[in-house]
Amino acid sequence: MDKHQLFDSSNVDTTFFAANGTHDAARARARRRRRRSARCGGGDGDGGEMDGGGDPKKRRLTDEQAEILELSFREDRKLETARKVYLAAELGLDPKQVAVWFQNRRARHKNKTLEEEFARLKHAHDAAILHKCHLENELLRLKERLGATEQEVRRLRSAAGSHGASVDGGHAAGAVGVCGGSPSSSFSTGTCQQQPGFSGADVLGRDDDLMMCVPEWFLA
DNA sequence: TTGTGTTTTACGACCTCC
DNA sequence: GGAGGTCGTAAAACACAA
Numbered sequence: 001m002d003k004h005q006l007f008d009s010s011n012v013d014t015t016f017f018a019a020n021g022t023h024d025a026a027r028a029r030a031r032r033r034r035r036r037s038a039r040c041g042g043g044d045g046d047g048g049e050m051d052g053g054g055d056p057k058k059r060r061l062t063d064e065q066a067e068i069l070e071l072s073f074r075e076d077r078k079l080e081t082a083r084k085v086y087l088a089a090e091l092g093l094d095p096k097q098v099a100v101w102f103q104n105r106r107a108r109h110k111n112k113t114l115e116e117e118f119a120r121l122k123h124a125h126d127a128a129i130l131h132k133c134h135l136e137n138e139l140l141r142l143k144e145r146l147g148a149t150e151q152e153v154r155r156l157r158s159a160a161g162s163h164g165a166s167v168d169g170g171h172a173a174g175a176v177g178v179c180g181g182s183p184s185s186s187f188s189t190g191t192c193q194q195q196p197g198f199s200g201a202d203v204l205g206r207d208d209d210l211m212m213c214v215p216e217w218f219l220a
Numbered sequence: 221t222t223g224t225g226t227t228t229t230a231c232g233a234c235c236t237c238c
Numbered sequence: 239g240g241a242g243g244t245c246g247t248a249a250a251a252c253a254c255a256a
Contacts, residue, residue: 058228058229058230058249058250058251059229059230060228060229060250060251060252061228061229066228078242078243079242080242081241081242084242096230097229097230099242100229100230100231101228101229103230103242103243103244104228104229104230106243106244107244107245108227108228110244
């Protein structure tokens with residue numbers, strides 16, 4: 001019996017095979033079956049007898065039986081009694097075998113689904129980690145920028161103080177009375193030297209460098 | 221040829237639904 | 239209570255590297 005007479009290939013949904021195993025896996029299965037068929041002299045629906053005639057307890061299904069069951073599974077993963085009996089008669093199998101095949105097929109499908117879901121969640125998790133890293137990097141840069149601004153405020157106050165002017169009393173955030181004086185908010189071109197160990201241009205002018213904030217636990 | 225890892229078939233225990 | 243479901247597992251069948 002030619003399986004293509006029973007199930008036209010145009011009815012086979014290839015996306016189904018893609019969703020239930022890669023094309024590579026499908027090809028591997030097909031190759032395996034071809035080799036098995038070659039060894040066992042065909043196997044064109046012999047009623048589920050043991051390939052090569054070994055222990056009848058484990059009867060490998062033929063290509064055709066497996067394919068028809070696959071198509072039936074694709075239509076409906078649940079197996080009601082009538083369909084089980086029909087398939088068993090159609091394929092020359094014990095209804096119990098058909099039921100077991102569906103049970104195992106459902107289990108395989110579930111495993112596959114779980115693997116895909118895991119991969120999807122892992123991808124989302126990795127993306128979230130990367131986003132968090134970006135945010136932490138941005139926070140770091142903003143803090144450094146704030147520090148630079150505060151330094152500049154102190155410098156200006158100091159310069160204004162050295163010229164006898166006064167500012168607001170130094171209660172700006174993070175700039176508490178460093179200059180001693182109380183210069184006004186006026187800016188001047190004082191001669192105050194740059195604070196040692198800090199260069200605002202170094203920080204502000206630098207572009208993103210992700211690695212500078214990647215937490216150790218992420219790299220581990 | 222053989223050792224080893226993977227896939228497939230089969231079964232038992234237990235659960236749910238009608 | 240019976241039928242059919244999931245889950246875990248045993249074991250046969252199979253692929254493949256060494």
